[in-house]
Amino acid sequence: MxxxxxxxxxxxxxxxxxxxxxxxxxxxxxxxxxxxxxxxxxxxxxxxxxxxxxxxxxxxxxxxxxxxxxxxINPYSTNNNSWSTRNFWSNNSSNGSSEKVYVQGYRCKDGTWVEGYWRSNK
Missing domain, CATH: 1.20.5 (Single alpha-helices involved in coiled-coils or other helix-helix interfaces)
Structure with missing residues (x-):
């Protein structure tokens, strides 16, 4: 028990x-x-x-x-300053009545890029 x-x-x-x-x-x-x-x-x-x-x-x-x-800086790029200057004078001489002239962009000595722009002919 x-x-x-x-x-x-x-x-x-x-x-x-x-x-x-x-x-x-x-x-x-x-x-x-x-x-x-x-x-x-x-x-x-x-x-x-x-x-x-x-x-x-x-x-x-x-x-x-x-x-x-x-x-x-791209070593193969050309100096665009001379080309834009030539382009500027050719635009001016070809058409004396144009009010605006396009200046193409160019690369600065420090390597930065300036965009092209329109400027007045006068």
Whole structure:
């Protein structure tokens, strides 16, 4: 009889332990879900920041590249100053009645490029 009581007692203890374990598991599920959601949000936030940072870096690189690209001197290019001057005089002499004359763009000594423009004949 004592043996059966100890068995019942151990069975009751085991049931109680299992109930407590289930209860802890049920309580922990929402906490785990919240943790997972927070981790996902943090991850998405990090990814957005990473994308924005890379966009900004790329934007800066393109902005920094443009002036360098304009300043690079092509060794095969000719001096356009003399051609635009010849073109200017030929335009003036050929048609004396024109009000505007187009002056073609040219490259400066420092390597920058000046765009062509229209100027008055007078």
């Amino acid at each position: 004592l043996n059966s009581l100890t068995q019942l007692h151990s069975i009751a203890k085991e049931r109680l332990r299992l109930q407590e374990e289930r209860l802890r598991y049920k309580q922990q599920l929402p906490e785990d879900k919240l943790k997972q959601e927070k981790q996902k949000e943090e991850h998405l936030k990090f990814e957005r920041q990473k994308k924005e940072r890379s966009k900004n870096e790329q934007k800066l690189q393109t902005e920094n590249y443009r002036p360098q690209q304009q300043k690079q």
